[in-house]
Amino acid sequence: MNASRIALVTGANQGLGRALVEGLAARLDPDSLVLLTGRDRRRVADAAREVAGLPGTRARVEGRVLDVTDTDAIARLAEELRAEHGGVDIVISNAVARLLPEESQAARADEFIDVSNTATHAVLRRFGPVLRPGGRLLVVASSLGTLGRLDPRLHHLFDGASLDQVESAVESWREAVRTGTAAAAGWPRWLNVPSKVAQVAAVRAVAAERRARDLATGTLIAAVCPGMVDTATSRPWFSDFSQAQPPSEAASAVLDVVFAEHVDPGLYGELIRFGQALDWHGGTPLVEQDRLLTP
Ligand SMILES: NC(=O)c1ccc[n+]([C@@H]2O[C@H](COP(=O)([O-])OP(=O)(O)OC[C@H]3O[C@@H](n4cnc5c(N)ncnc54)[C@H](OP(=O)(O)O)[C@@H]3O)[C@@H](O)[C@H]2O)c1
Numbered sequence: 055m056n057a058s059r060i061a062l063v064t065g066a067n068q069g070l071g072r073a074l075v076e077g078l079a080a081r082l083d084p085d086s087l088v089l090l091t092g093r094d095r096r097r098v099a100d101a102a103r104e105v106a107g108l109p110g111t112r113a114r115v116e117g118r119v120l121d122v123t124d125t126d127a128i129a130r131l132a133e134e135l136r137a138e139h140g141g142v143d144i145v146i147s148n149a150v151a152r153l154l155p156e157e158s159q160a161a162r163a164d165e166f167i168d169v170s171n172t173a174t175h176a177v178l179r180r181f182g183p184v185l186r187p188g189g190r191l192l193v194v195a196s197s198l199g200t201l202g203r204l205d206p207r208l209h210h211l212f213d214g215a216s217l218d219q220v221e222s223a224v225e226s227w228r229e230a231v232r233t234g235t236a237a238a239a240g241w242p243r244w245l246n247v248p249s250k251v252a253q254v255a256a257v258r259a260v261a262a263e264r265r266a267r268d269l270a271t272g273t274l275i276a277a278v279c280p281g282m283v284d285t286a287t288s289r290p291w292f293s294d295f296s297q298a299q300p301p302s303e304a305a306s307a308v309l310d311v312v313f314a315e316h317v318d319p320g321l322y323g324e325l326i327r328f329g330q331a332l333d334w335h336g337g338t339p340l341v342e343q344d345r346l347l348t349p
Pocket residue numbers: 064065066067068069070071091092093094097120121122123147148149150151152169194195196197279280281282283284285286287288
């Protein structure tokens with residue numbers, strides 16, 4: 055990785071994203087730049103100013119408005135970083151739309167899928183090509199993102215799929231939610247589950263295409279699971295929160311992956327949790343959270 059690095063985090067004005075920016079700003083050199091991005095100008099500016107003023111901050115921190123549902127804006131920012139800096143070294147796709155159990159999943163599906171999935175596809179397509187050798191492109195997924203979380207009838211949609219095929223699968227899921235046929239087809243009610251599986255599948259698809267080239271240059275593309283993090287987004291969904299980490303602690307484990315000196319081929323393209331690859335075919339469907347939801 056270059057000594058002077060350019061880093062970018064999406065959905066970074068609060069929660070895990072903000073903690074990732076804080077950790078990057080503390081661990082990168084003073085001549086590096088961390089872009090704290092989010093959808094709301096005021097929240098982004100406030101967060102960037104606060105992080106820049108923290109005692110541990112060493113790198114420069116700048117706020118940038120990036121609503122990840124605007125895929126043209128993702129493309130423009132990638133192009134801008136290529137033109138101005140010759141590319142980017144660290145990209146962390148982290149944004150998520152907050153869902154509540156009492157909300158209709160169908161009513162929120164379009165926004166949720168746009169933020170988590172359509173945006174992830176755009177980040178992979180636009181930032182992948184401008185990632186400098188030795189760079190890191192991480193998608194924050196979850197341990198819910200393994201194939202075993204889905205009904206076996208759905209596995210073929212994501213297993214070994216190309217990015218275009220993952221995108222088609224996501225759109226077929228979106229359509230099933232819209233038409234009220236998702237549960238009958240085996241889709242979990244909680245949008246977060248198919249969404250995370252699709253994020254991991256998208257990363258796997260892109261990583262499969264670039265693996266040899268990236269490993270030769272010490273570049274890493276992977277999905278990461280931060281473990282349970284105490285944020286307003288996760289609290290409503292779990293009855294036992296005793297193991298939840300503060301965002302700073304969860305961010306630190308993710309950043310250990312970013313700052314690892316060498317890329318472990320066993321982690322490349324995988325879903326990484328606390329430094330270990332999770333089995334893509336592992337996991338079982340969730341029962342508790344789906345029960346919380348009305349049909
Ligand atoms: N918390 C957990 O236990 C946990 C566990 C596993 C994985 N994760 C993953 O970790 C990531 C961060 O989650 P979190 O718990 O930190 O969530 P959070 O505290 O709700 O933060 C989500 C961030 O995404 C931003 N966002 C929402 N819509 C956006 C859009 N259209 N464009 C740009 N940014 C947008 C939010 O901005 P606003 O402030 O403007 O709303 C906020 O900054 C997510 O990918 C989540 O799935 C979390």
